[in-house]
Amino acid sequence: MRKVLAFDLGGTKIAFGVVAEDGSVLKSDRVETVASKGPAQAIERAVEGAKKLLQELNLKPIDLLGIGIASPGPLDISRGCVDGSPNLPGWSGYSIEGEISKAFGLPARIDNDANAAALGEYLFGAGRGKRNLVYVTISTGIGGGVIVDGKLMRGANGNAAELGHLTLDIKGPPCPCGGNGCYEVMASGTAIARRTREALAAGASSKILTLAGSVDAVTTHHVLQALAEKDALAVKIWDETTEYLGRGLAVIINTFNPEMIVVGGGVTAAGDVLFTPMRTKALKYAFPRLAAVCTIVPAGLGGDVGVVGAAACAFEAAQKN
C-alpha cells in the first residue's frame, strides 16, 4: 500500500505519523511546539521525530508518495507558510512546507487544519464517496472545509472556507474578526461557556454554578452535566445553542447544497443531545429541496483527524501530479 508522511501542527503540539492509502495510521508520535520560540526549532524537532518513526517502520523517504501538513490558518499557500496565525505568533513567512519538503526530499503540501480535516473525512472518514460535502468543527471556535464535486475548495489563496464567520446576528456580540454575531461567537464551545457565565452573572440560579465551583470556571461540560439533570438554565442555554447551530447549518445547506455535513470537534462529544435537535432545526430552516438530500452526521476520524487530514492532503496532491 502507498504511504505518506503527515504533520499536524498546533499551537501546543505537533503530531506526525505515517499513513497508508486506506487512511490507517501505521505509527505516530508528537513533540511540543513551544510556539513562542519560533518555527525553526519546532519544525526541526518534528522532522527528527518523523525520521525516527520512519526508521522504526523500516521505511525510507523514497518509499513515500509525499508529505501533507495541516496547520492553523490563515495561510499563504503560495509561499507554504502561515500568515498572521493567532496560534503561531511570529511564524509568518517561514516556509513550513519548504523546510519539511527539503528535510525529506519529498513534495509537501500545506493546508489549513479545517480544510485538511474536510479532505480527511471525505477520503477516509464519514464522508467517503460523497462528492459534495461540508465539514464543520465545533470546538473552541468553529471552522470548516468544503468538498465541491470531489475537490477541496481552497479559494484564491487557500483560505476558504471560514465557516465560523458566517453571520447569524449583525446586532450580536462583536467577533475578533471585525464582524458581529458570527457563527463561532454565538455557538462555539467558548460561546456556550460565555453565554452561561453571562446568565449566571446576571443572577440566574442553576446547578451549573455548583458543578463548576465558580462563574469563571464554567465550561460546556458543566452545562451538559446540568442538562442531564434538566436544570432550567442549562436547558435554555442548550436550546439556544442548538438553535444557533441549526441556523448556521441551514445556511451551509442553502449555500453549498451538500449531500452531507460532517460535524466534528470537541462539542460533538455531547452526542445525540446535540445532534438530534441541531439536525431538526437545520432541516427546518433550510430549503426543503436542499434539506431532502443532505444528511448531518458525526465525524468519523475522531482523534486521528489531524494526522489523517494532513495525509489526505498529501494523497490528493500526489493524485494531481
Next chain:
Amino acid sequence: MRKVLAFDLGGTKIAFGVVAEDGSVLKSDRVETVASKGPAQAIERAVEGAKKLLQELNLKPIDLLGIGIASPGPLDISRGCVDGSPNLPGWSGYSIEGEISKAFGLPARIDNDANAAALGEYLFGAGRGKRNLVYVTISTGIGGGVIVDGKLMRGANGNAAELGHLTLDIKGPPCPCGGNGCYEVMASGTAIARRTREALAAGASSKILTLAGSVDAVTTHHVLQALAEKDALAVKIWDETTEYLGRGLAVIINTFNPEMIVVGGGVTAAGDVLFTPMRTKALKYAFPRLAAVCTIVPAGLGGDVGVVGAAACAFEAAQKN
C-alpha cells in the same frame, strides 16, 4: 466560430438567441411565457421562435454545439425540470431540458438563472480568467452563483448557491424561505422599498413620499432620487442598505475566498453611489488576508446576461463531452 442556442426562461418572457463562442449574441428574440397556461405551450412557442432565428441566420441544428437553458430555481437537474419554482407554478416535473433537446436533436443543459449568469460572467463577462469567482445579483431578490477553481458549483442536485439566504439577522424580518433576516429580506430592491415604506408609515418625513406619490408606490428608484438631493431618510435607508450589502459580501469573501465578486441586477444601476460604500464595508468586515485578494466589480454582460449565461452553460457542457 462555434455557436450554441440559448434559452432564458422567466415568469413573464422567454428570451432566446444564438451565441458565438466569444459570447456575442448573433441574433435573439423573445416570446411571452404565459406561465399560468403551463409549460408545453410556452416551450413550444419558444422552440418555434428559435427555429425561425436559425433560419434567418441560415443555420441548421447540426451547426450548433448544443443548447443551454437558464431557468428560475429551484430545479431538479437530474430530471431537467423546475421543482416548485414560485415563478413557474405548475411547471414542476415537465422536462424543459428534455423537450427542448428533442425539438432540435441536440444535447441540452439546464441551470438555474443565477448559476448561468455566474458562468456567463466567468466565461464572457467581468470575471474572465478568474478561477474563483462569485456572482451576486441584487434585484427583486438576491441570488448568486459560485465558480470554484474554474467550475460552476452546482451542489448535490443543482441548487447551490442560495446566497440570498445567507443570514444577516436571526432576529430580523421573516423570510418566505422559513429563516429570518436573510440577505435578500434585508437588502434586495424589494427590501429597500419595504424598509422605506415602513419608515414613512411610522411618520418619517421625506421627499421620497412626494416623488413616489404614495407610500405604497415607493421603489428603490425614488430612494435614489431623494438620495441625490441628500434627503435625510434616503441617506439613512441607503446607509443601512450598503451596510447590509457589505456585511453579506464580507461573509461571501470569508466563505469562498474569491478573487472577484461580480455584482449585477437592477439595483446596481445605482452605480458608484452603491459600489463605493458597499465595497468599503465589505472589505472592512472581511478577513484582511482574504479581502486583499478580492475585487468587487459591476457585472459585464448587462441585459444580455440571461441569454449569454444560458449559452455559457451549453459551452461548458460541450467542453465536458
